Amino acid sequence: MVKVIAVLACLLIVVMDATAGILGIKAEAAQNKVKQLRLWIFECKKPSHEAFILAAGAAIVLAVAHFLANLIGCIGCFKQNSAKSGAPTHLFSKTCCIILWIVVAVGLVLLVIGTLSNKESGSSCGLTHRHYLSYGGFACFAHALFAVAYIAITNAAA
Template identity: 50%
Template sequence: MVNKGVGAVVCIFIMALDITAGFLGIKAEGAQNQEKHLRLWLFECKEPSQEAFRLGCVAILLLIVAHVLANLLSGCTACSQDQTHKGSLWRQLSLLSFIFTWVIVAVGLGALVIGTKANHKSNASCGLSHHHFLSIGGILCIVHGIFSILYYVTATASLD
């Protein structure tokens, strides 16, 4: 059984990582938008933003750390297929939130990587617009935090 005080600290820490990653992703979007842009339909020519690149990299790192910690500290209650089908409601909710965290981290991480990579080049580039990827990734970081906490709570509750 997990101590409630320790559980609360773990939840707060994971949520803090995800919220910080989310705000950094949104702030990176703002830094990217301050650079010179020339846009024609789906194509865009822009100067890359080093600040957006750095903020995006930190957001990616924090999202990965939050996801790894949420999965390691929650244990793998959803790993056994026999126990999942015959398991309690907590175990089934744990499995559902586990799946959602993986889907959200995949999409959010992908959006952050695309937005960050667009700001990596040292000179101006033209191509398909990568507009809003950083803010979408940032928002998904916050959503990931919510589902990570749900996973942690349901996984530890199913152990009782």
């Protein structure tokens, strides 16, 4: 029964992360539709409300997917510790967990920076914030990969 729940959770996490990734890429496209004046590394642009909404949605979906991945992964870790499984599996599980946290931190930071650059506060000038949203979207896809690996390893070893 636990393995069926783990498989369904993996599918749900993949769908959520793919949705967050697509939202991040669409937010980048919406941001690029806005008029921009660029000079070397400086740019002046108007914020895009559509990009703001899409990027905020991507960040929220990524955070929920990460919470779910950690919840299911930790349940498998507790069972793995109680079963006293082999050291390589336990080490690989912890490595996936650490990489998962790094990927979600990078992805959320990129999405939040992209979201804040599209906040409705009039025209802004400063350093370029190009491609932050699409890189955050790609981090969502990487999050799906490591989340599935983490859940699969911890639940298979248990």
